[in-house]
Amino acid sequence: MIKRSYFFLLFFIHHCYAETLIINGATQINTHVVYQNVTLDMSHGYFIIAPSGYLEIKDSQINGTIFPDNFYLFNIEGGLRFENNILHLNSVNIIPQPNNITNYFLFHITRGMAKIENNHFFMETPYTVGFFLTDEKYKTTHLFYHNIISQFHGGIFLANSDNTIIKKNTFIKVSLSNILNIKCHNSVLEKNKFLFSGYHTVGDAIDIFQSDAVNIKNNFINSGYCYSIVISDSKNLVIEQNQILGGITYGISIEPFSYVYNRFVDLFTRWHVSLEHINQNENIKIQNNYLAQNRYGITATNVTGLTVMNNVFIQKFGSASDRKFWTNNEILLNNVTQLLWENNKYKEAFSQDISDSNKDAFQFVLFPSTGGVQL
Amino acid sequence: MRTSLKYLGIFVFLISESCFADIIINGNQNINTPTTYSNVTLDMSNGRFTVNTGGALNIENSTINVTISPTNPFFTTLTNGSLMMHNNTVNVTVNGIASTPNTQSMNPLVNIQQGSVDLSGNNFAVSTPFTVSALQTQNTTTTGFNIVNNTFSQFHGGLYLNNSNSATVTGNMFTNVSFASIWHSGNLSTFNNNIILFPGNLNMGDAIDIVNANADNINNNTISSGVNYGIFVMGGQNISIDNNQISDGLSYGIFIQTPSSLMAHKHKYLSKLLFKPNVKINFISNKNISITNNYLTQNRYGLAGGVVDQLIVTGNTFIQRFSDSSVRQYWTDNDILLPSASNLIWVNNFYKEAFAQDMPGDNSKSLEFVTYPAHGGVFIP
Numbered sequence: 065m066i067k068r069s070y071f072f073l074l075f076f077i078h079h080c081y082a083e084t085l086i087i088n089g090a091t092q093i094n095t096h097v098v099y100q101n102v103t104l105d106m107s108h109g110y111f112i113i114a115p116s117g118y119l120e121i122k123d124s125q126i127n128g129t130i131f132p133d134n135f136y137l138f139n140i141e142g143g144l145r146f147e148n149n150i151l152h153l154n155s156v157n158i159i160p161q162p163n164n165i166t167n168y169f170l171f172h173i174t175r176g177m178a179k180i181e182n183n184h185f186f187m188e189t190p191y192t193v194g195f196f197l198t199d200e201k202y203k204t205t206h207l208f209y210h211n212i213i214s215q216f217h218g219g220i221f222l223a224n225s226d227n228t229i230i231k232k233n234t235f236i237k238v239s240l241s242n243i244l245n246i247k248c249h250n251s252v253l254e255k256n257k258f259l260f261s262g263y264h265t266v267g268d269a270i271d272i273f274q275s276d277a278v279n280i281k282n283n284f285i286n287s288g289y290c291y292s293i294v295i296s297d298s299k300n301l302v303i304e305q306n307q308i309l310g311g312i313t314y315g316i317s318i319e320p321f322s323y324v325y326n327r328f329v330d331l332f333t334r335w336h337v338s339l340e341h342i343n344q345n346e347n348i349k350i351q352n353n354y355l356a357q358n359r360y361g362i363t364a365t366n367v368t369g370l371t372v373m374n375n376v377f378i379q380k381f382g383s384a385s386d387r388k389f390w391t392n393n394e395i396l397l398n399n400v401t402q403l404l405w406e407n408n409k410y411k412e413a414f415s416q417d418i419s420d421s422n423k424d425a426f427q428f429v430l431f432p433s434t435g436g437v438q439l
Numbered sequence: 440m441r442t443s444l445k446y447l448g449i450f451v452f453l454i455s456e457s458c459f460a461d462i463i464i465n466g467n468q469n470i471n472t473p474t475t476y477s478n479v480t481l482d483m484s485n486g487r488f489t490v491n492t493g494g495a496l497n498i499e500n501s502t503i504n505v506t507i508s509p510t511n512p513f514f515t516t517l518t519n520g521s522l523m524m525h526n527n528t529v530n531v532t533v534n535g536i537a538s539t540p541n542t543q544s545m546n547p548l549v550n551i552q553q554g555s556v557d558l559s560g561n562n563f564a565v566s567t568p569f570t571v572s573a574l575q576t577q578n579t580t581t582t583g584f585n586i587v588n589n590t591f592s593q594f595h596g597g598l599y600l601n602n603s604n605s606a607t608v609t610g611n612m613f614t615n616v617s618f619a620s621i622w623h624s625g626n627l628s629t630f631n632n633n634i635i636l637f638p639g640n641l642n643m644g645d646a647i648d649i650v651n652a653n654a655d656n657i658n659n660n661t662i663s664s665g666v667n668y669g670i671f672v673m674g675g676q677n678i679s680i681d682n683n684q685i686s687d688g689l690s691y692g693i694f695i696q697t698p699s700s701l702m703a704h705k706h707k708y709l710s711k712l713l714f715k716p717n718v719k720i721n722f723i724s725n726k727n728i729s730i731t732n733n734y735l736t737q738n739r740y741g742l743a744g745g746v747v748d749q750l751i752v753t754g755n756t757f758i759q760r761f762s763d764s765s766v767r768q769y770w771t772d773n774d775i776l777l778p779s780a781s782n783l784i785w786v787n788n789f790y791k792e793a794f795a796q797d798m799p800g801d802n803s804k805s806l807e808f809v810t811y812p813a814h815g816g817v818f819i820p
Binding site: 259284286378415417425 | 684758760798800806
């Protein structure tokens with residue numbers, strides 16, 4: 065009886081008072097290594113996971129610091145499983161660069177795969193360190209499920225990644241792009257929440273470039289400081305049942321690659337992506353989305369096969385002519401062929417001005433394929 | 440060999456029957472024993488179910504075409520027993536039922552006197568707005584309803600859970616539901632991860648009404664373009680409202696009403712829902728209501744209330760837009776918005792000016808978060 069109690073007590077102590085492990089300098093992982101229910105002090109150390117290595121960190125607290133001479137806290141060529149952790153990160157002597165891509169990332173993966181589930185990541189210093197970056201050389205596959213990613217300077221940046229699932233994550237005040245895919249295939253971006261994407265500066269919630277078969281479904285994007293969803297040189301995309309609210313500019317923008325290249329030129333240079341491009345998007349479906357109180361709704365340039373169906377647009381304009389102009393697809397859609405525009409509706413947003421009238425805000429009207437909305 | 444072929448033939452016949460069978464329900468069908476419909480089309484243009492004690496109605500993977508009319512006033516009534524519906528499509532048309540935008544529907548699709556309910560993965564839609572409500576309990580206490588991952592479109596009243604305890608309502612989508620999308624009185628219930636678009640259907644109705652309820656959790660819901668309040672509490676104790684996104688509402692995102700018959704009478708549709716002639720309702724007081732980590736975006740107003748004790752408001756973000764500084768300060772001043780809140784804890788709440796929607800609109804005040812103070816209103820220089 066006493067022995068059993070002793071074991072119970074020992075177990076209890078281990079779970080409640082996790083051991084603190086100090087990671088000093090570059091720590092190489094060559095085999096399968098598991099840290100569970102510990103506190104990892106990574107204020108002066110980082111992991112390098114070799115191709116033969118597999119690092120699992122579960123149920124732990126990680127306190128990390130990024131310095132100018134170590135670019136990543138986790139540099140991965142093998143495998144990573146990161147589950148049920150709280151990671152608190154700061155940076156020292158790294159100058160915040162709100163408008164530029166950072167060279168510093170929490171996770172950097174050259175090859176292998178990462179499974180990142182049910183974690184809370186918080187970056188103390190904005191505009192210094194990004195969250196997750198792949199290289200483009202090897203094809204990779206990853207899972208991001210149910211994480212909170214807060215205040216990083218760039219979220220999940222994937223190049224040449226197939227079958228990646230990004231689901232039920234919450235991005236809060238992530239500057240630059242929150243999710244950026246280039247040359248990715250069969251990706252699922254579903255039920256994520258993006259709050260204040262771009263955080264005071266530039267940055268979209270979702271950027272999909274030169275990719276194929278991406279499903280962007282059921283995401284919630286609120287108060288973006290730049291575009292909410294940007295598509296460029298991509299094909300076979302479905303954008304459905306998303307709620308895009310309160311953005312400073314367009315909710316959804318489909319663009320030629322030449323339009324976006326300069327915005328991410330440092331990142332593209334790193335990935336050896338040149339400005340050589342086809343400048344064409346193909347087979348894109350935008351359906352059952354709810355776009356409310358963004359300054360503009362949807363714009364598209366250079367698309368073959370664009371389906372826009374059953375979407376609701378809620379905007380507010382000072383005059384009928386402004387409304388008509390900014391909802392006129394002859395202005396918003398350029399060089400779009402095979403357009404199917406059906407059953408899209410417009411509602412004037414409720415006024416936020418106390419004394420203002422809402423007389424136009426109680427009806428849905430048809431958002432026509434040409435000519436703009438007339439109330 | 441011949442016998443095998445014969446059995447194969449019978450098997451194929453059974454499969455085809457179960458996959459494509461069209462069953463006509465005529466008149467009122469009493470369900471007094473366990474009854475299952477699976478992979479069928481139910482024609483209920485003139486038929487309905489009444490589930491009684493000992494009965495269990497199970498419908499799965501089916502299409503149900505219901506017509507609600509004066510002679511066929513509901514789809515299912517539970518006098519007792521249980522209703523289980525999984526992965527069905529329920530198309531509701533009306534015949535001879537007047538649209539009554541400003542009065543409560545007298546025709547709930549599912550009417551529950553007592554019994555148990557398990558609805559999962561169904562799509563419910565009514566063709567004519569302001570006619571039929573989705574589900575309604577009565578005064579007898581019910582327990583343990585499970586309503587998850589369904590869609591409800593254009594009903595005149597969504598889920599009215601009156602005297603309902605330990606209900607789980609998660610992952611549902613309500614679109615253009617007039618009157619209340621979710622109404623609850625009872626205790627220990629959970630309303631999580633629901634999406635509610637256009638509550639009130641541009642006419643009348645809140646997204647979530649909590650009236651005389653204890654220990655409810657209202658977490659992680661998305662409420663957009665409501666025509667009245669986003670979340671309304673009147674007589675709530677030990678209520679947690681956490682991590683909801685409430686946007687584009689015509690009025691307050693969250694409102695805590697002083698619990699009294701007088702106040703309820705003033706509420707346009709609560710008065711119609713709650714009060715029958717000569718009925719007096721005893722409201723419980725508002726106490727220990729926690730409003731945390733919510734995003735209230737571009738509603739005309741944010742949070743306000745009447746008499747409430749132990750109100751905890753922490754970690755919320757309010758995004759609104761005002762034409763001038765004095766108006767902003769007035770409409771964010773808790774001395775005006777929460778004048779009767781006692782034991783108020785107001786910590787770590789932030790305000791951001793919404794981005795402009797008009798074309799030459801100024802966003803110079805829209806880039807920063809500022810502290811939303813407990814008193815005196817938000818000031819942006």
